[in-house]
Amino acid sequence: MDRMAGKAVLVTGGGLGMGRSHSILLAREGARVAVSDINEDAGESVVEEINSAGGSAVFFKHNVAAADDCHRVVDGCIAEFGQLDVVVNNAGILIMKPLHETGDDEWDSLFNINVKGTFYGCKYTLPALKKAGGGSIVNISSIYGMVGASDSAAYVASKGAVRMMTKAAAIDLAQFNIRVNSVHPGTIETDMTKGLLASPMASQMIEATTFMKRVGQPEEVSAAVLYLASDDSSYVTGSELVVDGGYSAQ
Numbered sequence: 001m002d003r004m005a006g007k008a009v010l011v012t013g014g015g016l017g018m019g020r021s022h023s024i025l026l027a028r029e030g031a032r033v034a035v036s037d038i039n040e041d042a043g044e045s046v047v048e049e050i051n052s053a054g055g056s057a058v059f060f061k062h063n064v065a066a067a068d069d070c071h072r073v074v075d076g077c078i079a080e081f082g083q084l085d086v087v088v089n090n091a092g093i094l095i096m097k098p099l100h101e102t103g104d105d106e107w108d109s110l111f112n113i114n115v116k117g118t119f120y121g122c123k124y125t126l127p128a129l130k131k132a133g134g135g136s137i138v139n140i141s142s143i144y145g146m147v148g149a150s151d152s153a154a155y156v157a158s159k160g161a162v163r164m165m166t167k168a169a170a171i172d173l174a175q176f177n178i179r180v181n182s183v184h185p186g187t188i189e190t191d192m193t194k195g196l197l198a199s200p201m202a203s204q205m206i207e208a209t210t211f212m213k214r215v216g217q218p219e220e221v222s223a224a225v226l227y228l229a230s231d232d233s234s235y236v237t238g239s240e241l242v243v244d245g246g247y248s249a250q
């Protein structure tokens with residue numbers, strides 16, 4: 001219950017879905033958690049849930065694609081906790097369109113959030129992590145950062161970029177005792193996928209593609225995030241942890 005004792009953590013996009021679940025698990029394991037999200041109501045409600053269960057959390061409104069916001073959030077973490085040890089770059093969006101129908105503006109907005117947001121989450125938290133003597137950055141990619149998929153060229157490209165940026169960051173930041181790893185969820189039941197999973201074809205698609213024959217739950221990904229965030233993974237950096245029910249096993 002105390003694998004994160006003494007650690008201060010930032011979870012971006014912590015208001016809903018997997019970010020919510022990561023925030024709650026990390027807090028339950030003893031971390032002080034900064035939940036940041038562009039959705040204020042969602043973020044505030046997670047913080048309330050953590051604090052009323054006896055944990056320690058604070059909310060920051062945050063657009064990960066805005067550099068000024070990132071600086072403000074990091075300053076807020078230091079003001080609140082006095083330190084920052086772990087960053088979970090989780091915020092992301094999905095646009096489902098084939099390549100030839102993807103608008104230039106859609107490409108840019110998706111890349112600004114999924115890729116530049118992760119870049120900022122690594123770069124602008126660095127001074128705080130260095131000051132803490134090291135730390136762990138967990139970047140949320142996707143199984144679609146490893147294999148292709150239909151109707152999602154921009155998303156797949158963005159998650160591939162997150163995967164490779166993670167490896168490059170791991171190399172650059174090892175000298176500061178900062179580990180950087182990526183997590184690659186398969187299809188997980190969240191707000192992001194609820195439209196997709198509501199379609200009559202969804203269960204057929206999961207049966208056909210996922211060896212465990214079911215979608216994943218956010219908590220099953222949070223367990224992987226906890227491992228990479230905690231000292232349990234003290235010699236793990238530049239790695240990619242797949243949590244996909246066997247989707248990519250073949």
Ligand SMILES: NC(=O)c1ccc[n+]([C@@H]2O[C@H](COP(=O)([O-])OP(=O)(O)OC[C@H]3O[C@@H](n4cnc5c(N)ncnc54)[C@H](O)[C@@H]3O)[C@@H](O)[C@H]2O)c1
Binds near residue numbers: 014019062093113187
């Ligand atoms: N759900 C899946 O099947 C799945 C699979 C693989 C990877 N992922 C990735 O996992 C992460 C979380 O996905 P999810 O399914 O929980 O999504 P979700 O849509 O349920 O939640 C995403 C959260 O991010 C926040 N957010 C969106 N844009 C933001 C921004 N610009 N700045 C700050 N916060 C922002 C939203 O308000 C929301 O709280 C994403 O990076 C997603 O790409 C999801």
